[in-house]
Amino acid sequence: MVIVMASDAEQSDVDAVIDRVESAGGQAFVSRGVSRMIIGLVGDVDAFATLNLSGMRGVCNVTRISTNYKLVSREHHPDRSVVHVRGVPIGPDTVTLIAGPCAVETPEQTLESARMAQAAGATLLRGGAFKPRTSPYAFQGLGELGLKILADVREETGLPIVTEVVGAHEVDMVAEYADMLQVGTRNMQNFTLLQAVGAAGKPVMLKRGMNATIEEWLMAAEYIAQRGNLHIVLCERGIRTFETATRNTLDISAVPVAQRLSHLPVIVDPSHSGGRRDLVLPLSRAAIVAGADGVIVDVHPQPDLALCDGPQALVAEDLADLSRTVAELTVYMGRNAPTRRLRRAS
Amino acid sequence: MVIVMASDAEQSDVDAVIDRVESAGGQAFVSRGVSRMIIGLVGDVDAFATLNLSGMRGVCNVTRISTNYKLVSREHHPDRSVVHVRGVPIGPDTVTLIAGPCAVETPEQTLESARMAQAAGATLLRGGAFKPRTSPYAFQGLGELGLKILADVREETGLPIVTEVVGAHEVDMVAEYADMLQVGTRNMQNFTLLQAVGAAGKPVMLKRGMNATIEEWLMAAEYIAQRGNLHIVLCERGIRTFETATRNTLDISAVPVAQRLSHLPVIVDPSHSGGRRDLVLPLSRAAIVAGADGVIVDVHPQPDLALCDGPQALVAEDLADLSRTVAELTVYMGRNAPTRRLRRAS
Amino acid sequence: MVIVMASDAEQSDVDAVIDRVESAGGQAFVSRGVSRMIIGLVGDVDAFATLNLSGMRGVCNVTRISTNYKLVSREHHPDRSVVHVRGVPIGPDTVTLIAGPCAVETPEQTLESARMAQAAGATLLRGGAFKPRTSPYAFQGLGELGLKILADVREETGLPIVTEVVGAHEVDMVAEYADMLQVGTRNMQNFTLLQAVGAAGKPVMLKRGMNATIEEWLMAAEYIAQRGNLHIVLCERGIRTFETATRNTLDISAVPVAQRLSHLPVIVDPSHSGGRRDLVLPLSRAAIVAGADGVIVDVHPQPDLALCDGPQALVAEDLADLSRTVAELTVYMGRNAPTRRLRRAS
Amino acid sequence: MVIVMASDAEQSDVDAVIDRVESAGGQAFVSRGVSRMIIGLVGDVDAFATLNLSGMRGVCNVTRISTNYKLVSREHHPDRSVVHVRGVPIGPDTVTLIAGPCAVETPEQTLESARMAQAAGATLLRGGAFKPRTSPYAFQGLGELGLKILADVREETGLPIVTEVVGAHEVDMVAEYADMLQVGTRNMQNFTLLQAVGAAGKPVMLKRGMNATIEEWLMAAEYIAQRGNLHIVLCERGIRTFETATRNTLDISAVPVAQRLSHLPVIVDPSHSGGRRDLVLPLSRAAIVAGADGVIVDVHPQPDLALCDGPQALVAEDLADLSRTVAELTVYMGRNAPTRRLRRAS
DSSP: OOOEOTTTTTTHHHHHHHHHHHHOOEEEEEEESSSSSEEEEOOOOHHHHHTTTGGGGTTTEOOOOOSOSSSSSSOOOOOOOOEEEEEEEETBBOOEEEESSEEEOOHHHHHHHHHHHHTOOOOOEEEEESSOSTTTTSSOOOTTTHHHHHHHHHHHOOEEEEEEOGOOOOOOHHHHHEEEEEOOOOGTOOOHHHHHHHHHOOOOEEEETTOOOOOOOOHHHHHHHTTTOOEEEEEEEBBSSSSSSSSOOOBBBBHHHHHHHHHSSSEEOHHHHOOHHHHHHHHHHHHEEEEEEEEEEESOOGGGGSSOOGGGGOOOOHHHHHHHHHHHHHTTTTTTTTOOOOOOOO | EEEOOOOTOOOHHHHHHHHHHHHTOOOEEEEEEEEEEEEEEEOOOOHHTOOOOOTTEEEEEEOOSSOSSSSTTTTTSSSOOEEETTEHHHHHTTTTEEEOBBBBOHHHHHHHHHHHHHHHTTTTOBBBSSSOOOTTSSSSOOTTTHHHHHHHHHHHHOOEEEOOOOOOGHHHHHHHHOSSEEEOGGTTTOOHHHHHHHHOSSSSEEEEEEOOOOHHHHHHHHHHHTOOOOOEEEEEOBBOOSOOSSSSSSSHHHHHHHHHHHHEEEEEOOOHOOHHHHHHHHHHHHHHTTOOEEEEEEEESSSOOOOOGGGGOOOOHHHHHHHHHHHHHHHHOOOOOOOOOOOOOO | OEEEEEEEHHHHHHHHHHHHHHHHEEEEEEEEEESSSSEEEEEEEHHHTTTTTGGGTTTEEOOOSOOOOTTBBSOOOOOOOOOEEETTTEEEEEEEEEEOOBBOHHHHHHHHHEEEEEEEOOEEEEEBSOOSSTTTOOOOOOOOOHHHHHHHHHHHHHOOOOEEEOOOGGGHHHHHOSSSSEEEEGGTTTTHHHHHHHHHOOOEEEOOOOTHHHHHHHEEEEHHHTTTTTOOOEEEEEEEOOOOSSSSBBTTTTEEEEEHBBSSOOOOOOHHOOOOOOHHHHHHHHHTTTOOOOEEBBBOOGGGGSOGGGGOOOHHHHHHHHHHHHHHHHHHHHHHHOOOOOOOOO | EEEOOOOOOOOHHHHHHHHHHHHOOOOEEEEESSSOOOEEEEEEEHHHTTTGGGTTTEEEEEEOSSSOOTBBBBBTOOOOOOOOTTTEEESBBBBBEEEEEEEEOOHHHHHHHHHHHTTTTTTEEOOOOOOOOOTTTSSOTTTHHHHHHHHHHHHOOOOOOOEOOOOGGGHHHHHHHHHEEEEEEETTTTTHHHHHHHOOOOOOOEEOOOOOOOHHHHHHHHHHHHTTOOEEEEEEOOOOOOOSSSBOOOOOTTHHHHHHHHHSSSOOEEEEEEEHHHHHHHHHHHHHTOOOEEHHHHHOOOOOOOOOGGGOBOOOHHHHHHHHHHHHHHHHHTTTTOOOOOOOOO
């Protein structure tokens, strides 16, 4: 931690800072500049954070040098992690394709979407039973009925299920059906939910908040990790900016940046970021060569009739392209298509 | 609803849109332009929203003209509402001052803060027992113990309590102590929580999400209202922008804009938006003359020692200024200081 | 300047930094932390900035502590400045009202607008002859003809003229007519233009770039000041955010923040930030009590017919309100209405 | 154009709109909804834009359906264009690599950078002689001396030159040396400059403003095109968002979006968007597979000593990777490396 004192700080202000730091078991080193003093702190940074140093007289600025996350940090865990979802790996050696309908609507639509996904090379099935919607008048998902449909489709196709959970009290119920729990963009800082999924013992896909910095995203992951669950996959899905040509702005740089800061896998959702079907393929390609460990896309047998986000869902004719693209660029990046490692469902 | 067709749309595309609209009980009117056609829809707009018109062939753009919220809309309720918190009004005839510590730390600190608040003219006490913090290593609040402290201080001072609730499963417990439930900025789109506070039957203060448009804020309020609870106060607390000189950017225009769109009261939090003590007074003044129905500020007897957001808390010497400012500008705006209307706690 | 070294930096990296700093005549002080080293630099910071220290091996982060502007900084000039425009003061003792049409269209419209402005208490006339427009197909202003109209209206009314200049090569011509040169939001970082207006010897109104931080705004002012012209007034006019309910988001906090960092006067443009006539009055009030040294508004005798920004122009019936508001809040803030100090045009 | 009337608009308001439109030679069609009326306009949209319809009584909203640009629009020119820079093509059949130093510092550094660029497969040399810098105290470039150095290096290497021009009055002088004129991000809405480069008859690279929407970018290109110069290449270089981990946020979606709206080539600058050397390669890959028609990168023989943007410059060891990447992905995308088509310099 580095403290910059104001130019009119007095020696007594500096002494007060040093006293407080030392009383918390730390050490303080003073550098005198021409017009200001800088104090470097050594010791337990989390303890320092509770000292309210920035509120002290004469203090201009306090900068934390070490990160605010540890368990998910790459500094403390240099090897990049692999997360297994019922045997399907997501990590640095593979490019995992996750596909399925935005929302589960009917058994037929879900099964058909899953077949489309599988034919395109997807090894995990996405599908929402609980949908957090901006408008209370929009379709909110089928709830537990949707989960049962997903479970039936898994039975049929063998594809493990990734599905969203929106309330802490529903985590246990959703975890009974799901193979991976998804925390959506609007809930990235729903700390109650983060703690609940952390305790549930299932792999978690944590979508980046549309207004969250990469650092805040990693701190949200740390909330999950603190409960003993490190099976976390980060998912970049676009951030909110002034640009309105796309629903959100895919922050493609976040892939290499987050992978440098954290050992967790990072995947990309090109469907929700752009909100436009015609962008899914170019953004999927971009994601893979930027180093993403996977891609998650919406598919729908009849996007015209989709109850949610139809305009962005891929249709059958797109999927051959997607499939070929993923396969080719996976090889280009020196990775493998993931094949399931047989093991019991976690 | 207005649909703009693509310039290369065919007559069959137009017919398909009309069919779908009519099959949902609506009416469609076509205007032919030089290079495009425009279709105006009349009928149940919410039904149309489920038709996925924007995913249809030849459709370029679908614009909803009517609002996505009704219960909180001023179009359907032209008179601005008054929300009473244990008898203290928040609404168009008053300027309500809410003050207190960001976080409840000890009985002494809370009582002292409440006395400061009361002396400055505050008629409601704010104080957090559950704190949603970006870092899992930051102080998370005292939980129910904090609520008990607040209840004791209410007993002592007579000030009704405004306090945050962060999890849906805790709403009932918090509601036992609180006079007004606060939904924080990170939870504005935690729809599970919104529905729970909607059902709790207590007044709600809904902070604007730091990345939420005014329209999304009103839709979040609509989630609460749908559960039969219209005792909602909107609180502008700054949005996230590229500017880093302040913690967030107070969107002062949101006050008159939200009041024009909704009948709900709108207050301003100048402490959290700026994150700087020296901005609290100028921003409080600005809020009141922009038409805010109240102001909510942090106070602390010893901000140096605050466990949370110390740098922005007002101290005793600021409060006389704040008190005078609020009083004078309340009169200037032709409003009254709120005095409690005696009635039983709701 | 403070340099934070990477956690894996070697002693030779630290030595290389020290060498480079010392070879530039500076001094470097090393603080050793548990896992990192921090180097504080003392000396000519501008010289250090050319050393490319952040590109050196082992350097993690370089933070400049002193500001990037000097001439406009309040640190070096604690008293707030007054800028006189042909005798009309803008500064800490007054609240100056500047009003007029967004664009000069005809002699009649300009004169009528000026009469409206004057009746409302304005002491300076705004009006655009050169309009930078996003679309090349929009009205671009009357050019020099517009300036002549403004000069005639000045003759008629006695109101000094504030008008925009968009090209460096036109500065001399515009300066022949104008009493104050305006640099618009899109040109805030047109450094060629900044230098030209700096050399022209007329007072300058520098609008904040809609995407500029406060620090960048002050650095843009420094470009003007470097040419020997310190007669600069800063004008906050809204920044670009994700919110679309208003054209831009008025950053009301920028008023006190900029006044703390710089000695230059700061005024507010509530017309262009909101883009809506109904927001001009509440935002004007907010600006004055936040400490603005003036307000600049659009007026138009027939906004229906305005060639530019009609929807935001005040009409006659609004002006009595504006006039009363400005007068009352000026008194409330302990300031005076500006009266012209007689002196020859600068 | 579509006009939505307010719900309380009267028939006389509607009639007034129709009258005004018809008096301008247009036609208006009215659709009546349950609570609102919608008026569709047919005719000369640019003429309608001057009618100030949005300022009329009872008008709620005016939406322009047709685009604000024509000459650069793909709607009017379906085939994507190729721009030749002294014989080097930039367009849909190639992926052009442009490389060189951010700033020209010395003849040696420039020549060495050019050799590095050429060895990596670059066919155009970038290099700045006029640098628009946020701080007036930062290195501003060598000016005409820098242009002479560039010309000498072109003589030596055969690489055509891309270089920035910052002032309208310097366009002719810069054009004497340059093969392609660059308009930088801060000048994207410097309309005086746009018109000057439009008139200069040289190919132009138009960087996207860091706060500009894609639509505004295309309107800026339209300013250049209006002067008869359609040899314009668009360059995405990152937009300003709340994220601070990267200097700007590369808007990778802008590549396919802009290519769909405009026939002009679109290239990407991964060096300036990220501001970090370690991001240049992943972002270059992403750009190419997203469909970019070229990539422009900073190289420097000794980034440690660079006077400008050293931390982002590629060094020799990176260039082999870049070269291989560009070559491989160019083939993957079914394009060619550009070879110069021999012709006289334009």
